[in-house]
Every structure is written in C-alpha cells, then in structure tokens.
Amino acid sequence: MTTRPFTVADVMTRKVVAVRPGAEFKEIVAAMERWKVTAVPVVEGEGHVLGVVSEADLLLKEEFHDHRLGLVEQARRLDDTAKAGSRRAENLMTSPAVTTAPDASLPRAARLMAAHRVKRLPVVDARGTIQGIVSRSDLLKVFLRPDEELADDVLLEVVEPLFTPSRHGVDVQVEGGVVTLSGRVRDTSLIPLAARLAQAVEGVVDVRCELTADAEA
Template sequence: MASTRYTVDDVMTKTVVTVTPDTEFKEIADAMERWKVTAVPVVDEGGSVVGVVSEADLLPKEEFHERPPGMIDQMRRLGDTAKAGSVRAGELMTGPAVTIEPGASLPRAARLMAGRRIKRLPVVDADGRLKGIVSRADLLKIFLRPDDDLAAEIRHEVVDRLFPNSRRDVKVGVTGGVVLLTGRVPDSALIPVAARLAQSVEGVVGVECRLEGPESA
C-alpha cells in the first residue's frame, strides 16, 4: 500500500541562474540582485555542477573591505579571508557542491539540507549535469495541496484498502491539512495503522484519529 510519492522533480525550480568558474565577483553579485536569489550554482563547460556561490561566500569581501584581516583572523578563518581576496566564482564557491537527484524523495532532500545546514540543493542527473535547484521553500510547496485532494487520496489509499468492507462507515475530513478520521471499523488493531498511513500522505500536516473498534456484544 503506497500513497502518491512526490519527488524533488515535482517541486524544484527548473529555470536556474548559473555562473561559470571564471565569472567575476561583480557579475555574480549583479546576477543575485537581478534574479532575487541568494545563491547560484557554478557549472563547467559540460553543464556539470562544480560548486555553489552564496551570499555568505561574497560577504567576506565587504567584511574585510576597510580593514584587511589580521594574523588571528587569518588563522581562525582561513576560508573567509581567502575569499575576501578572491574575484572569480571558482575561487569564491563552496565545493564540491552538495547535490541531489530529481527522483529523490522530499523527506530525503529535507534531511540532507538539515544535516548539511544548507538552504538549497542543485538537482543533477546521473552525469552530474544541472537539471534544477530545490530550496527549503520548494519543499514546503507540498503543504499547499488542497484539502479535497488530501481527503480523496486518504480515502482511496488508506480507507478503501484497509477497510474494504466497512469503508462507508469511515469519514475522512481535512481542514488546513489536518486530517480527521471518524467512524467504526471491524478491526481495532488497524486503527493505529490507518493513522500512521494517513500521516504519511504527502502534504498532511497532522492527523486526529477518532476511529473506534467494533461494538462490544
């Protein structure tokens, strides 16, 4: 039993602003401003992602603009102080880039972002070529699914399959992404299973399960 599984390909941004390793600092900053993005993938001549330049990679240039880094700063922040003196994407970027494939699940993408403490992931094919980019905001799009769609999927994928002979006795309501299951079912052992499966449907915010087992004789 499996509900619809959305992948990174379903939510990612497919038109991506990119730069090359030779793109200069000012061009990178201009691209970020023009397209209202906070990071750009760096791609080589073959379209493969070799790194990412983010606002954080550019900021050391401003931080040390008036005051060159001292010895302590150079020792403690080797990466930042090196970037302060860099002028091209290949020197400024963070690499190798952390990437993900289009067919990856949304939970996997979320775990990867959380574990690596990054806000976005370039999406690449099996050859490493850029196909899109997925951000934290993109992952949240799944929670914009209409309540009626969620209710229909839960009824078809959960209720109809778990309780084929008593499905009409089960009511499925969804409000603001929160599912309410009510009614009576013939097997009490399946109640927590129904709640768990409903919660696993992409876009569900929470589940309130009020299902009851068979009446006592």
C-alpha cells in the same frame, strides 16, 4: 491525486540561474539581484556542477573589508580569508556542491539542507549535469495541495487498504491540511497504523484520529 510519494522533480525550479567559473564578483551579485536568488550554481561544459556561490560566500569580502585578523583567527579561517580576497566564481564557490537527485524524496532533500545548513540544492542527474534547483520554499509546495485532493489520497492509500470490509464506515474530512478520521472499524489494532499512514501523505499538516471499535464486529 497521487499514488506515489512526491519527489524533488515534482517541486524543483527547472529554470536555473547559474554562472561560469570565470564569472566576476560584480557579475555574480548582479545575477542574484536580478533573479532574486540567494545562491547560484557554478557550472562548466554542458551544465556540470562544480560548486555553489551563496550570499554568505560573497559577504566575506565585506566582513574582512576593514578588519584585521589576529594570527590565531587567520589560521582558523584560511578558507574564508581566501574567498574574501577573491573575485571569480571558481575561487568564491563552496565546492564540492551539496546536490540532490531528481528522484530523491522531499524528506531526504530537507534533511540534506538541514545537515549542510543550506537553503537550496542543485538537482543533478547521474552524470552531475544540472536539471533544476530546489529550495526550502519548493519543499513547502506540497502543503498547498487542495484539501479535496488530500482527502482522496487518504481514502485511496489508507482507508481502502486497511479497512476494506468496513471502509464505508470510515469518514475522511480535511480542513486546512488537517485530516480527521472518524467512524467505526472492526480491527482496532489498525487504528494507530492508519493515523501514521495518513500523516505520511504528502501535504498533510496533522491528523486527528477519532476511529472507534465497531460494536457489531
């Protein structure tokens, strides 16, 4: 059970596959294949993140392998053509890297991924040193939380604070991550708030609110 929002640190992968700026093209491809990842951070020193090399960066070499560009397209895709002609991580990487902090919320990390159209984010501390990596699949881990744990959180974080005088009249059931709130409450103005707060509990898929007014109130 948790009484605080999940952060990136809770779900990130701490063992990171990374390469140095001087890593060669084939070395990077081999690392991705061996560790079954689609991108690798490029780090220097004690783990300072310089950028990220993704499959998309590497595939430019194949895209331009036998394709001659017109002058207009060359001008429009200068960065891509430069990467296609490169063979070291420092020239292949996308820089600066889009990163996140260990204490960032999961929704914030998800928005970063969507905004920058990336599948994973290096997780760095205040000095820019890599601490882990978080992927789309990592962000989905919260939806694997047991139903019993979700029910406990909804009771603790929603029902008890809002309906203390009548909490014994509120029932919480969770099945497949879907929360059902049922029973009678004295203050019906709190019902919409209860539904929103229950939906905000990490790992909740949906909320069915069947709360009604207590006729004896």
